[in-house]
Amino acid sequence: MAVIRSYIAETKKEAFDKVKLDLGCDAVIISTRKIRRKGFANIFKKPAFEVTAVSDSDTPQKRADKPQAAPERDRRIETLEKKITQVSDTVGKIYQNIDWLKLKQITEADPRIQKLYDTLVGNGISPDGADKLTGMVLEAAAEDEDLTEAMTRVIVGVLGEPSPISLNPGKRKVVLFAGPTGVGKTTTLAKIAAGFALKQNIKIAIITEDTYRIGAVEQLRIYADILGLPMHVVYSPEEFLKKIEETSDFDLVLVDTAGKNTDDTEYRKTIRSMVKCPADIEVHLVISAATSAANTVKIIDSYSYLNDYKILFTKLDEAKSPGLIPETKLFASKPLSYVTYGQNAASDISEANPAEIAKTVLGLT
Ligand SMILES: Nc1nc2c(ncn2[C@@H]2O[C@H](COP(=O)(O)OP(=O)(O)OP(=O)(O)O)[C@@H](O)[C@H]2O)c(=O)[nH]1
Numbered sequence: 091m092a093v094i095r096s097y098i099a100e101t102k103k104e105a106f107d108k109v110k111l112d113l114g115c116d117a118v119i120i121s122t123r124k125i126r127r128k129g130f131a132n133i134f135k136k137p138a139f140e141v142t143a144v145s146d147s148d149t150p151q152k153r154a155d156k157p158q159a160a161p162e163r164d165r166r167i168e169t170l171e172k173k174i175t176q177v178s179d180t181v182g183k184i185y186q187n188i189d190w191l192k193l194k195q196i197t198e199a200d201p202r203i204q205k206l207y208d209t210l211v212g213n214g215i216s217p218d219g220a221d222k223l224t225g226m227v228l229e230a231a232a233e234d235e236d237l238t239e240a241m242t243r244v245i246v247g248v249l250g251e252p253s254p255i256s257l258n259p260g261k262r263k264v265v266l267f268a269g270p271t272g273v274g275k276t277t278t279l280a281k282i283a284a285g286f287a288l289k290q291n292i293k294i295a296i297i298t299e300d301t302y303r304i305g306a307v308e309q310l311r312i313y314a315d316i317l318g319l320p321m322h323v324v325y326s327p328e329e330f331l332k333k334i335e336e337t338s339d340f341d342l343v344l345v346d347t348a349g350k351n352t353d354d355t356e357y358r359k360t361i362r363s364m365v366k367c368p369a370d371i372e373v374h375l376v377i378s379a380a381t382s383a384a385n386t387v388k389i390i391d392s393y394s395y396l397n398d399y400k401i402l403f404t405k406l407d408e409a410k411s412p413g414l415i416p417e418t419k420l421f422a423s424k425p426l427s428y429v430t431y432g433q434n435a436a437s438d439i440s441e442a443n444p445a446e447i448a449k450t451v452l453g454l455t
C-alpha cells in the first residue's frame with residue numbers, strides 16, 4: 091500500500107533528508123512548498139519547507155539500503171524505524187489539524203502586524219504587551235479588515251468601559267484616592283472637587299488623613315478654601331469613621347490619603363480599615379502614566395488586598411505616550427476612571443476615553 095507523508099524542516103534539503111530517512115530513496119516527491127508554522131512566536135521567523143512524498147511501504151528503502159548487519163543491529167534499526175514512523179505519523183496528524191486558513195492570514199498579515207507591533211512598542215507598550223495585543227488582533231480581525239482599525243477595536247476593548255464617579259441623587263458617595271507618593275492624588279482630588287462644584291449643584295466635603303507629609307493639610311486646605319468646601323483632617327481610622335457619619339447628608343465626600351510606599355504595611359492597614367467602614371467607599375488607585383510597566387505591576391500587586399477599585403492615570407503630559415494605560419489593563423481588570431494631563435487644578439482632567447487613548451497609542455492623532 092502506498093504511503094503519503096509530509097515533512098517539515100527549516101530548509102528544503104533537511105526536508106528531503108527526512109523523506110529519505112523515513113521513506114527511503116525510492117520515495118517520490120509530490121509537492122514542496124514554503125509554509126509558516128503555527129503559533130504567534132513563529133510569525134516573524136523564516137518560513138519552513140514542507141515536502142510531501144509518496145512511497146510504497148511494501149518495499150521500504152530502508153531495508154534495501156541497509157548493509158548486512160548482525161541480528162542485534164537489525165533489531166535496533168527496526169525499533170528505530172518504528173519510532174521514526176510513529177513520530178512521522180504524529181507530525182502528519184498535527185499537520186492535518188493545522189488551521190491553514192488562519193495560517194494564510196498570518197502569513198499575509200506579517201508586514202502589517204510587524205508595523206503595528208513597532209508602533210505599539212514605539213508608543214510605550216512593552217514587547218510582551220505588544221505581543222499580546224498583536225496576537226489578539228490576529229484572533230479578532232475579520233478577513234480583509236484593516237488591521238489598524240482592528241487594533242483600535244482591540245485596544246478599546248482592553249481598556250473597557252470607563253467608570254468615572256457617578257452620583258445617585260439622595261445617596262452619598264465617598265471617594266478615596268490612594269496610590270504611591272507624589273503621583274497627584276491631592277491635585278486630582280481638587281480637580282474632581284472643582285469639576286463637580288462648578289458643574290453641579292451638589293454638597294461636597296473633603297476629608298484628609300494625610301497628616302504625614304509636611305504641608306499636605308495646607309495644600310488641600312488652599313484648594314478647599316478656593317472652592318468654598320468644608321475640609322476635615324482626621325488622625326485615626328476612628329476619627330475617619332466619625333467624619334464619615336457626620337457627612338452623611340453630603341452628596342460627595344472626597345478622601346485624600348497620605349502618599350507612602352505602597353508596600354508600607356501601616357498604609358495598607360489604614361486604607362483597609364477606611365475602606366471597611368460602613369459607608370460604601372469607592373477607591374481610585376492613582377498611578378502616574380510616566381511609571382514603568384514593571385513598577386506598575388508591583389503597584390497593582392500591592393493593591394490586590396482591595397476587592398474593588400478604579401484606576402486613575404495622572405501626568406499624561408509627562409509621559410511619552412499613554413501606552414502604560416492599555417499595558418496596565420492587560421493585567422489589571424479594574425475599570426479606568428479619569429486621566430489627568432497637567433497641573434491646573436480646575437482643568438487638565440477628563441474621564442478616560444478609550445477611543446482617544448487607542449488612537450494616541452497607535453499614532454493616529
Ligand atoms: N505634569 C503634571 N503634574 C501633575 C499632574 N497631577 C499632579 N501633578 C503634580 O505632581 C506633584 C505632586 O502632586 P500631589 O497632588 O501633591 O501628589 P500626591 O500624590 O498627593 O503626593 P503625596 O501626597 O505627597 O503622595 C505636584 O507638583 C502636582 O502639581 C499632572 O497631571 N501632570
Ligand SMILES: [Mg+2]
Nearest residue numbers: 275276306349
Ligand atoms: Mg497628597
